[in-house]
């Protein structure tokens with residue numbers, strides 16, 4: 618007898634976060650606190666300094682749009698993160714662990730854990746897909 622056919626289960630769509638604390642001004646504070654930490658990190662600071670130099674204001678605005686789009690699903694960001702990272706020189710996979718650590722520490726200090734978890738889950742998912750784009754290579758079979 619044939620095994621019963623199962624349909625693939627599509628992933629749950631991510632929903633906008635609806636919480637009284639979470640709006641654009643909260644996200645702007647998160648972004649500024651997070652990049653404050655990143656800029657003083659001995660490993661990540663120089664990578665950002667080399668790219669961003671003295672144009673931090675536009676970068677922080679863009680990252681606020683990005684996180685509004687990720688969390689509030691308001692369509693504020695329409696850029697392309699993958700090519701922006703693929704062209705960066707000198708990043709290794711472990712740097713993403715440092716990035717995520719700072720992100721976790723920043724968001725945990727700003728909101729209750731049930732909300733922080735949503736930010737961290739979404740950051741981890743995006744970090745995974747950036748890492749795949751940057752570091753995944755098919756091994757040649759012969």
Ligand code: HEM
Nearest residue numbers: 661664665668683696697698701708712713716740743744
């Ligand atoms: C070690 C980890 C990472 C490093 C060193 C890094 C570094 C950078 C740098 C230097 C830029 C500026 C590039 C430019 O202006 O052209 C940038 C842009 C950006 N990053 Fe990252 N990044 C990291 C991880 C992440 C993660 C995990 C996310 C998302 C959760 C993220 C989201 C973005 C976005 C949305 C942009 C703007 C892309 C654009 O539209 O120009 N990054 N990143």
